[in-house]
Amino acid sequence: MSRRTVNRAILAVVGLLLLVGGALVLLGGLDVYRHLGITPPHWWPLTSPEQPVVSATSRTRWTDRDWWWPVAIAVPALVVLGGLWWLFSQLRRGGPAGLDLPSPAAPGQPHFALHVRSRAIEDAIETELIAHPAVDRVTVRVTGAARRPEVHTALRLVPGADTAALIDTYRTGPVERARRSLGLAALPSELRLRVARPRKARTKKTPRVR
Structure with missing residues (x-):
């Protein structure tokens, strides 16, 4: 979900x-x-x-029971903690902020790592996909852990687009190139497709003759 x-x-x-x-x-x-x-x-x-x-009857109905006060304190506390958890989960980003890519160094020099932001990866995939003639709109999100990222893509296609060819292009094109560029053994991806509604052609109004 x-x-x-x-x-x-x-x-x-x-x-x-x-x-x-x-x-x-x-x-x-x-x-x-x-x-x-x-x-x-x-x-x-x-x-x-x-x-x-x-x-008053409702407020004092169970006050003489041993379980009443623990429950009366625990339930509001759980509600507050649940609300705070939900609030903080909205503020944090769903995926990694970036990926560290190992880069080869010159002989005798220590290895270093390049840091690539997730937004840059998303922009690269979106730029390549939006250039496809069958794509009307694209949204890409990188989620998962920094060492095991996942790509989630939502495409809105133009009416009459070749879906099978586009799926094959997506797998062998931007996702595969991103995997090789990041040096990953695998880059799981999820693709959601939606076809745009055909635009209604505007009909010219016939001028009225008086």
């Missing part, structure tokens, strides 16, 4: 809970039930402006 899918699911659940909770508080605070002549069930959380959101 991708990070985008997880983010959308989390935001959808949190938004739904906030929407439902806010609607219940608003209906009770504005005394909507009385104005509409509706009698909510006895277990309804908030029915009138004078009623607290959490009643």
Whole structure:
């Protein structure tokens, strides 16, 4: 499951809970039930402006139990830690910042390493792919560990593009050249294809004769 899918699911659940909770508080605070002549069930959380959101009975129902206070402290703590983890996971980049490439040195000289940024690798692959006549749009992301990078590519193709030929070009072209340039034994890659919608041809309007 991708990070985008997880983010959308989390935001959808949190938004739904906030929407439902806010609607219940608003209906009770504005005394909507009385104005509409509706009698909510006895277990309804908030029915009138004078009623607290959490009643005294609900607040003290389990306070005499041994497990109540550990649970009351642990649950909010887990919620806060989960929120902080999600926040920091959005701030950090999903892939390595760069790769260190060993370079041969002159005899008697120590070996050194070249540092190549992941953005440079992504730009190189994108530049080569966007030049292909069948490609309308391209997005490349380098993810994984610094020693085991992975390439994730999303292509939007023009209508009528030869998909099989493009896949073969992708494997033997930019990805293979990137693997050789980085000195890697293997460079796993994922390719997603999407065909662009054909653009509607503009029809010339016939001038009206008065």
